[in-house]
Amino acid sequence: MVHSDSETVMTELPRIHPDDYCDEDLPRLAQPWWQTLPGNFHALPDHFLADNDTRWRIDYTASIDTLARTGLASMAGAAALPATLNITRQKEERALADFYRPFLQEEDPNTFFTRPTQTANIERIPVASYHFQPEDGDAHTLRFRSPFEPKNPALRDRYLGHHRNRTAWAQHWRHHGEPRPTLIMIHGFVADPYWLNTRWLALPWFYKQGFDVLLYTLPFHGRRKGRFAPFSGAEFFSQGMALLNETFAHAIHDLRLFMDYLREQGTPAMGATGISLGGYTTGLLAALEDDLAFAIPNVPLVSIIDLMQSWFPINLQVGLLKKVYGTDLQGLREVTALHSPLTWPCKVPQAGRMIIGGAGDRFAPPKHSHLLHQHWGNCDLHWFPGNHLLHLDQGLYLKAMRDFMKAALEEKATAARG
Numbered sequence: 001m002v003h004s005d006s007e008t009v010m011t012e013l014p015r016i017h018p019d020d021y022c023d024e025d026l027p028r029l030a031q032p033w034w035q036t037l038p039g040n041f042h043a044l045p046d047h048f049l050a051d052n053d054t055r056w057r058i059d060y061t062a063s064i065d066t067l068a069r070t071g072l073a074s075m076a077g078a079a080a081l082p083a084t085l086n087i088t089r090q091k092e093e094r095a096l097a098d099f100y101r102p103f104l105q106e107e108d109p110n111t112f113f114t115r116p117t118q119t120a121n122i123e124r125i126p127v128a129s130y131h132f133q134p135e136d137g138d139a140h141t142l143r144f145r146s147p148f149e150p151k152n153p154a155l156r157d158r159y160l161g162h163h164r165n166r167t168a169w170a171q172h173w174r175h176h177g178e179p180r181p182t183l184i185m186i187h188g189f190v191a192d193p194y195w196l197n198t199r200w201l202a203l204p205w206f207y208k209q210g211f212d213v214l215l216y217t218l219p220f221h222g223r224r225k226g227r228f229a230p231f232s233g234a235e236f237f238s239q240g241m242a243l244l245n246e247t248f249a250h251a252i253h254d255l256r257l258f259m260d261y262l263r264e265q266g267t268p269a270m271g272a273t274g275i276s277l278g279g280y281t282t283g284l285l286a287a288l289e290d291d292l293a294f295a296i297p298n299v300p301l302v303s304i305i306d307l308m309q310s311w312f313p314i315n316l317q318v319g320l321l322k323k324v325y326g327t328d329l330q331g332l333r334e335v336t337a338l339h340s341p342l343t344w345p346c347k348v349p350q351a352g353r354m355i356i357g358g359a360g361d362r363f364a365p366p367k368h369s370h371l372l373h374q375h376w377g378n379c380d381l382h383w384f385p386g387n388h389l390l391h392l393d394q395g396l397y398l399k400a401m402r403d404f405m406k407a408a409l410e411e412k413a414t415a416a417r418g
Contacts, residue, residue, distance in 0.1 A: 034333030186274030283341025
């Protein structure tokens with residue numbers, strides 16, 4: 001994780017421009033995307049026009065990503081395998097997954113991702129001394145007992161049996177004085193620690209630029225992790241596709257309650273960014289909330305099944321999933337399409353859409369960012385020459401994000417004035 005607070009570094013010209021991505025092998029996105037995306041999408045190459053030095057940096061960081069990805073895929077695959085091999089669970093899963101198909105026929109994704117109907121009693125606890133301590137504000141841990149209930153009644157008891165997951169957590173940095181626009185940060189898979197994300201996206205720097213900050217913890221991560229889960233986030237993907245749909249519904253539900261809290265505290269505007277799985281969730285949130293001034297997915301994925309196909313050794317389980325759900329690749333995509341950002345129109349204004357992509361990323365390859373870029377009407381796009389974990393030239397995109405966020409906030413304020 002590399003970044004710089006230096007304004008000199010941050011004003012250099014970017015090494016890779018959006019039109020340097022060679023997309024002749026990639027199709028134009030057509031709906032329903034799960035039927036029209038080529039079966040070999042995961043294997044299509046990612047090519048960039050770049051000078052020799054930049055090309056070397058891309059290739060080198062891509063090779064590091066591939067090695068690290070294999071380790072994470074082994075962990076995730078091992079966590080999911082017992083449930084996948086459970087014969088009794090296999091018989092249930094197909095019927096459970098069928099429950100969600102009608103929601104894909106709805107025009108409004110909020111038919112499934114329903115807004116909270118109850119308020120939350122949010123507790124504020126001062127953060128520990130080793131967390132970021134703003135000099136001109138305060139930092140608190142926020143928590144509440146989530147009133148979320150699964151949409152599928154057949155999953156209610158099973159899902160709510162994860163007792164630790166039913167408490168929602170976030171960290172909130174707030175300036176003294178008048179409320180400021182708030183940057184909502186959503187972490188990636190297994191990468192939930194607040195200190196990690198504070199450094200990864202240089203969040204103190206954004207705070208110093210005048211933004212309040214909310215760091216949100218996804219379900220089954222951090223303090224929401226089950227007591228006997230092998231690692232943070234293990235239960236997110238390991239309990240079947242039906243429960244995965246409910247997990248994303250839960251993620252959005254609790255995040256909306258935190259957003260309601262920010263509104264009650266007087267924040268004049270808010271926007272979201274997220275890394276990896278957090279970028280995916282940011283893209284989903286942008287299809288649900290028209291109150292966001294901006295949405296900036298960072299190294300996002302857009303199709304979980306296609307991502308699985310590119311990750312060894314978890315790609316070996318895709319064939320087993322086809323048998324479990326009695327379907328093919330298109331069918332598996334459909335089972336997970338409910339929460340994909342590609343499925344729904346983006347509600348954030350065009351001027352508030354931006355994507356950050358890593359040219360050497362092999363966790364969430366550039367083709368995923370490119371598909372979202374298409375779907376979002378060829379929105380602003382910034383490539384950096386690093387991988388999923390090592391964000392080379394990060395200072396460049398931090399400055400681009402800051403300027404973009406301020407412009408989006410101004411445009412939203414202008415529109416509100418009429």
